[in-house]
Amino acid sequence: MSVLQSRPALRWLVPTGAALAILGGGAAVGTFASAAEPNLPERSAAQLLVDLQTARLDGLSGTVIKRADLGLPSLPGIGGRGSAALTSLVSGTHTLRVWHAGPDQARVALLGTLGETDVIRNGKDVWIWDSQANKAEHTTLDGSGPTARPDHLPTTPQEAAEQALAAVDPSTRVSVGRSASIAGRDAYELVLEPRDATSLVGQITIAIDAAEHVPLRFQVVPQGTSKPAFEVAFTQVDFERPDPAQFVFNPPPGAVVTEATRPEGRPEGRPAGLERPTVVGSGWTSVLVAKVPQLAGTAEPETGGTEADLLRGLLGGLPEVSGEWGSGRLVTGKLFTALLTDDGRVFVGAVKPERLYEVAQSTR
Numbered sequence: 001m002s003v004l005q006s007r008p009a010l011r012w013l014v015p016t017g018a019a020l021a022i023l024g025g026g027a028a029v030g031t032f033a034s035a036a037e038p039n040l041p042e043r044s045a046a047q048l049l050v051d052l053q054t055a056r057l058d059g060l061s062g063t064v065i066k067r068a069d070l071g072l073p074s075l076p077g078i079g080g081r082g083s084a085a086l087t088s089l090v091s092g093t094h095t096l097r098v099w100h101a102g103p104d105q106a107r108v109a110l111l112g113t114l115g116e117t118d119v120i121r122n123g124k125d126v127w128i129w130d131s132q133a134n135k136a137e138h139t140t141l142d143g144s145g146p147t148a149r150p151d152h153l154p155t156t157p158q159e160a161a162e163q164a165l166a167a168v169d170p171s172t173r174v175s176v177g178r179s180a181s182i183a184g185r186d187a188y189e190l191v192l193e194p195r196d197a198t199s200l201v202g203q204i205t206i207a208i209d210a211a212e213h214v215p216l217r218f219q220v221v222p223q224g225t226s227k228p229a230f231e232v233a234f235t236q237v238d239f240e241r242p243d244p245a246q247f248v249f250n251p252p253p254g255a256v257v258t259e260a261t262r263p264e265g266r267p268e269g270r271p272a273g274l275e276r277p278t279v280v281g282s283g284w285t286s287v288l289v290a291k292v293p294q295l296a297g298t299a300e301p302e303t304g305g306t307e308a309d310l311l312r313g314l315l316g317g318l319p320e321v322s323g324e325w326g327s328g329r330l331v332t333g334k335l336f337t338a339l340l341t342d343d344g345r346v347f348v349g350a351v352k353p354e355r356l357y358e359v360a361q362s363t364r
Contacts, residue, residue, distance in 0.1 A: 049165070052161065292345075332353070
């Protein structure tokens with residue numbers, strides 16, 4: 001069991017930082033496009049946006065490669081080539097199989113060297129299956145709370161594109177890039193760039209299937225470089241509706257099955273004592289703000305078995321920073337910066353540290 005699986009506060013914090021980096025903008029790592037560009041009819045950025053918003057997807061299955069090099073500090077349970085743990089998705093290269101047959105039928109299989117982890121949604125039933133550990137977790141949705149799995153990060157170009165497009169506003173420059181051939185299909189490329197130079201994001205590129213108008217590849221590139229830091233792309237895709245049997249899960253003999261519980265009034269995946277995060281600002285320089293009581297006092301690392309002790313130990317090696325806003329520790333990545341203050345506050349954004357210090361001072 002990884003430290004992120006056994007320590008919910010850590011499990012919640014790490015994906016939040018990575019997700020904000022992805023939402024803030026970006027581009028990718030490597031490409032699945034062929035060398036020859038297909039000759040497609042000209043379409044404007046506005047037309048491509050309409051294509052994305054009006055696309056109707058009855059069914060889909062395929063293989064996805066996901067790569068992330070966000071510059072996260074080394075933490076137990078993060079990354080690792082060949083790992084099938086969901087928390088490993090925030091770093092490294094991973095292969096996934098995906099099936100989609102509507103909003104209430106979906107399946108994602110994270111393939112590892114020694115096993116796989118499947119997340120299966122079939123109506124109100126959600127299963128998380130760990131083949132290596134022979135364990136399954138079952139949740140029955142009641143419609144009163146989030147339906148996404150814990151530690152959620154985009155696992156398909158469609159999910160990533162929806163998150164990025166939701167953030168498009170006047171602070172974003174939208175243009176058309178080069179056409180490409182991805183997973184054997186012709187695609188247009190939509191490019192999103194921040195107008196604010198203080199953002200760490202250089203651009204986001206979304207490759208859109210020319211016929212089905214579905215994203216085939218999503219990339220994020222930091223400012224000052226052409227090398228992507230995040231990418232999720234199909235290497236094989238089929239737009240036929242999958243067999244309904246793909247969404248039926250029956251635990252194998254001997255499997256350990258647990259029923260997941262969602263404490264009343266608290267969103268899934270957020271530990272007790274942790275307030276709902278807020279967002280300061282808008283666009284590419286917005287900052288996520290949260291209060292995490294377990295972080296208070298991390299400037300004095302200790303050892304022990306409690307979650308607070310573990311947090312102090314992990315964060316004790318981070319650079320110390322201070323200012324009028326107070327003091328704390330700083331985490332810097334290629335697409336994000338995080339400030340963890342000694343009084344238990346967390347600030348995360350796809351911005352330079354100075355922006356976080358400004359928000360920390362204004363929210364004291």
